[in-house]
Amino acid sequence: MTDFPLFPEQASSVAPLVDGLYLFLVAVTGAVSILIWLVIFYFAIKYRRRPDNELAQEQEPPAILEMTWTVIPLLVFIGIFIAGAWVFMRMNVVPANALEIYATGRQWMWKFQHPTGQREINELHVPVGRTVKLTVASEDVIHSLWFPSFRVKQDVLPNRYRAFWFQATKTGRFHIFCAEYCGTQHSGMIGSVVVMEPTDYQRWLAGGTEGSLASQGEKLFQKYACNTCHMDTAGARGPVLAGLYGKTRPLMDGANVLVDDNYIRESILNPQAKIAAGFQPIMPTFQGQVNEEDLIRLLSYVKSLPAPQSQQVQPVESAQSQATASGATGSQPVVIPPATSTTTNQ
Amino acid sequence: MTSTTIDDAPYIEPSTKERRNYLNDEYGVLSWLLTKDHKRIAILYLISVSIFFVVGGVIAFLMRLELLTPEGDLFTSDTYNKLFTLHGVVMIFFFLIPAIPAVIGNFILPIMLGAKDLAFPKLNLASWYIYIIGGTFGVIVIITGGVDTGWTFYTPYSTQFSNTKVFLTTMGAFITGFSSILTGLNFLVTIHRMRAPGLTWFRLPLFVWSMYATSVVIMLATPVLAITLVLLMVERVLRVGIFDPALGGDPVLYQHLFWFYSHPAVYIMILPGMAVISECVAAFTRKKVFGYKFVAFSSLAIAFLGFLVWAHHLFVAGISVYAALVFSFLTMLVAVPSAIKVFNWTATMYKASVSWNTPMLYVLGFIGLFTIGGVTGLFLGALGVDVHVHDSYFVVAHFHYIMVGGTIMAYLAGIHYWWPKITGRMYPEWWARLSALLVFVGFNLTFFPQFLVGYVGMPRRYHAYAPEFQVLNVLSTAGATVLAMGYLLPMIYLGWSLKFGRKAGANPWGAAGLEWATTSPPPKENFHETPVVTWDAYDYPAFLKAMRETQNV
Numbered sequence: 001m002t003d004f005p006l007f008p009e010q011a012s013s014v015a016p017l018v019d020g021l022y023l024f025l026v027a028v029t030g031a032v033s034i035l036i037w038l039v040i041f042y043f044a045i046k047y048r049r050r051p052d053n054e055l056a057q058e059q060e061p062p063a064i065l066e067m068t069w070t071v072i073p074l075l076v077f078i079g080i081f082i083a084g085a086w087v088f089m090r091m092n093v094v095p096a097n098a099l100e101i102y103a104t105g106r107q108w109m110w111k112f113q114h115p116t117g118q119r120e121i122n123e124l125h126v127p128v129g130r131t132v133k134l135t136v137a138s139e140d141v142i143h144s145l146w147f148p149s150f151r152v153k154q155d156v157l158p159n160r161y162r163a164f165w166f167q168a169t170k171t172g173r174f175h176i177f178c179a180e181y182c183g184t185q186h187s188g189m190i191g192s193v194v195v196m197e198p199t200d201y202q203r204w205l206a207g208g209t210e211g212s213l214a215s216q217g218e219k220l221f222q223k224y225a226c227n228t229c230h231m232d233t234a235g236a237r238g239p240v241l242a243g244l245y246g247k248t249r250p251l252m253d254g255a256n257v258l259v260d261d262n263y264i265r266e267s268i269l270n271p272q273a274k275i276a277a278g279f280q281p282i283m284p285t286f287q288g289q290v291n292e293e294d295l296i297r298l299l300s301y302v303k304s305l306p307a308p309q310s311q312q313v314q315p316v317e318s319a320q321s322q323a324t325a326s327g328a329t330g331s332q333p334v335v336i337p338p339a340t341s342t343t344t345n346q
Numbered sequence: 347m348t349s350t351t352i353d354d355a356p357y358i359e360p361s362t363k364e365r366r367n368y369l370n371d372e373y374g375v376l377s378w379l380l381t382k383d384h385k386r387i388a389i390l391y392l393i394s395v396s397i398f399f400v401v402g403g404v405i406a407f408l409m410r411l412e413l414l415t416p417e418g419d420l421f422t423s424d425t426y427n428k429l430f431t432l433h434g435v436v437m438i439f440f441f442l443i444p445a446i447p448a449v450i451g452n453f454i455l456p457i458m459l460g461a462k463d464l465a466f467p468k469l470n471l472a473s474w475y476i477y478i479i480g481g482t483f484g485v486i487v488i489i490t491g492g493v494d495t496g497w498t499f500y501t502p503y504s505t506q507f508s509n510t511k512v513f514l515t516t517m518g519a520f521i522t523g524f525s526s527i528l529t530g531l532n533f534l535v536t537i538h539r540m541r542a543p544g545l546t547w548f549r550l551p552l553f554v555w556s557m558y559a560t561s562v563v564i565m566l567a568t569p570v571l572a573i574t575l576v577l578l579m580v581e582r583v584l585r586v587g588i589f590d591p592a593l594g595g596d597p598v599l600y601q602h603l604f605w606f607y608s609h610p611a612v613y614i615m616i617l618p619g620m621a622v623i624s625e626c627v628a629a630f631t632r633k634k635v636f637g638y639k640f641v642a643f644s645s646l647a648i649a650f651l652g653f654l655v656w657a658h659h660l661f662v663a664g665i666s667v668y669a670a671l672v673f674s675f676l677t678m679l680v681a682v683p684s685a686i687k688v689f690n691w692t693a694t695m696y697k698a699s700v701s702w703n704t705p706m707l708y709v710l711g712f713i714g715l716f717t718i719g720g721v722t723g724l725f726l727g728a729l730g731v732d733v734h735v736h737d738s739y740f741v742v743a744h745f746h747y748i749m750v751g752g753t754i755m756a757y758l759a760g761i762h763y764w765w766p767k768i769t770g771r772m773y774p775e776w777w778a779r780l781s782a783l784l785v786f787v788g789f790n791l792t793f794f795p796q797f798l799v800g801y802v803g804m805p806r807r808y809h810a811y812a813p814e815f816q817v818l819n820v821l822s823t824a825g826a827t828v829l830a831m832g833y834l835l836p837m838i839y840l841g842w843s844l845k846f847g848r849k850a851g852a853n854p855w856g857a858a859g860l861e862w863a864t865t866s867p868p869p870k871e872n873f874h875e876t877p878v879v880t881w882d883a884y885d886y887p888a889f890l891k892a893m894r895e896t897q898n899v
């Protein structure tokens with residue numbers, strides 16, 4: 001009861017911007033509201049009904065007054081929009097060289113994966129002063145990852161990655177809350193972010209790990225037999241993945257797609273959705289077999305693959321590849337992961 | 347404070363003869379349950395929405411008790427989740443949406459138009475029965491174990507994960523929607539077709555303009571809710587993938603559809619409140635509402651712009667940056683017509699004859715609280731702030747300032763204002779003033795701390811919370827206690843006044859308007875002769891002159 005804050009701690013680079021905007025709004029709207037109340041009270045008392053004042057004097061409203069209080073609020077509101085949009089745009093541009101951390105929400109916990117392979121539950125260790133980019137997805141329902149002291153929040157959706165970022169400016173331990181109602185233990189889906197000095201963070205990282213996220217992903221890449229089709233040579237049944245991330249690639253239907261986190265995620269879970277030009281829609285879905293955390297490992301592995309020296313990843317001629325593909329399916333055993341139902345989530 | 351000649355305004359001699367009126371015209375339960383009289387249907391609605399208000403209020407109070415301590419110690423998490431869901435469902439679908447239109451609008455709107463009834467009296471009765479059927483679903487849900495999705499029924503939680511009574515609840519909301527649609531349809535046709543001779547569009551009371559705008563929104567938005575809830579039920583029961591990504595659907599699509607109704611629904615709830623406030627401002631200042639046409643058209647502007655801002659509920663839900671910018675901008679625009687209304691009501695009081703009777707106290711409260719609710723809406727519309735306060739108690743405080751500080755204050759203003767017309771009796775003025783004061787103080791104590799606790803970081807829909815939020819939550823619960831007393835008092839003294847209240851007479855407020863030109867309570871056919879309107883709305887001298895002439899004849 002003694003600890004009784006009326007204002008949250010400012011612990012990130014955007015927090016002063018958000019608070020500045022907030023206090024600006026408090027000042028402007030507060031001043032206008034108080035003015036309105038004072039006028040109302042003044043009128044209510046000065047013009048109260050008295051025997052000599054049973055009927056009001058009619059006043060024709062001067063039109064200029066109406067225009068004044070239509071146009072001035074409009075301009076003020078547009079000003080508020082611009083200020084809000086300016087802060088929002090600042091929040092939406094991820095600074096370069098961010099530390100990329102993945103977060104997975106599930107009923108009712110937060111799981112974090114560091115690029116160096118550390119996993120944490122309901123606790124997130126980050127270095128002070130370094131931009132942290134968080135990529136989030138949910139295993140079940142919609143959650144929302146909120147860092148009140150950083151003034152940032154992002155809904156966590158079950159079908160796609162969303163990314164946001166913060167740069168902590170103060171060491172210490174701060175709240176993590178789930179802000180989107182998600183069932184029984186919604187109010188228990190909380191945790192702490194621990195902001196550390198960079199040296200302490202390095203020491204923390206030195207703790208036990210099963211290898212980097214990418215190397216964990218490499219093992220999965222073999223476990224799920226992805227490498228049988230996605231080989232490093234052109235002409236395989238699947239596209240070469242090395243150097244693919246961040247590039248724009250043509251699709252079978254003539255459209256182009258940017259290879260980003262969401263495209264790779266979709267290509268694993270729903271491979272038929274967007275077929276790369278020159279390839280056959282033969283990949284089975286891994287929905288229900290690869291969990292969110294393994295997806296992140298695979299994704300990290302694919303992202304880590306360097307572009308090969310000879311960058312020419314020429315798709316094979318369509319007709320030719322059709323023949324090869326059907327021939328291949330006929331003669332060679334295609335490794336299909338052991339699963340009975342591949343379309344629904346368990 | 348003035349004490350003289352507040353209550354009696356001797357412009358019109360109240361008729362002393364005992365007359366037939368809509369209340370004593372027929373007797374027996376069936377004469378009520380099968381009535382086609384809009385006034386009796388309004389009474390049926392008054393009783394039903396009051397019951398739901400008590401249910402929703404008791405649930406709210408239980409939640410406030412739980413939130414006295416940071417630990418979730420009074421109820422289990424599941425029970426708490428059901429409480430806030432039912433509070434939202436009951437208050438929105440079964441109280442706020444029907445309250446002013448179906449009670450006050452039903453009773454007063456045809457009389458204001460000089461009509462004998464609404465255009466479709468049987469449809470009007472049907473709308474009440476549909477409402478009761480929908481409400482029965484709600485009651486069954488409460489009895490059989492409740493529902494825990496939040497009133498927003500967000501997918502995929504509602505379709506895949508919740509094992510509570512989602513189907514019954516959405517069915518209840520779906521059915522009740524048709525009741526709103528029928529009421530809206532009835533109002534639109536009545537306003538177009540059944541105005542008294544001489545009652546041109548720009549002579550209409552502002553109440554009618556605002557109810558017209560409300561009806562348009564009801565007619566256009568409610569079908570979208572109906573379709574959305576059907577899709578939700580189809581996915582939940584038949585497992586057809588629409589919103590659930592595991593079935594190939596898109597959960598954010600649900601949010602778009604839901605808010606395409608539910609944001610306009612905010613205006614379905616607040617526009618009728620504005621309707622009442624415009625009438626009360628005119629009556630208790632004895633003056634034309636300043637800038638009549640601006641106020642009238644601002645209602646239509648709200649109805650129109652209200653359809654263009656739904657995605658401001660989705661700023662952190664995964665819409666694109668550009669969509670967020672567009673919807674933030676449009677949100678700023680919709681605030682303008684509301685601001686115009688506030689300024690015009692205030693200006694009306696200039697050089698007026700301001701009465702301090704209870705309805706006017708509620709009006710003053712409404713303007714004050716609606717202003718706070720409105721400006722905090724700007725905070726939420728400003729993208730940079732919304733990211734932080736979205737889904738926090740700041741939002742809870744904001745919409746309670748609009749819904750409770752706005753709509754319920756207006757509802758109470760209207761109930762007190764038209765009570766003499768509805769019942770023929772005056773309510774006890776000083777008790778009513780006391781309750782208005784309790785409501786105002788209790789309301790602010792309940793909800794103002796929630797702005798603060800929200801910005802500090804307390805998320806909404808939390809059963810247990812971090813200890814540093816406790817002081818503000820204790821204040822909030824204390825306020826809820828005062829607010830509860832403020833709401834209980836009217837139920838007692840209004841009931842008392844039915845038998846013991848002073849006889850009201852036709853026009854106890856000395857107000858201008860067709861409803862004050864007929865007896866209290868009105869006869870079954872509203873007017874003994876169809877009135878001919880020769881005056882503009884709130885034109886006191888012309889109205890009083892016309893009244894004297896008809897009385898002399």
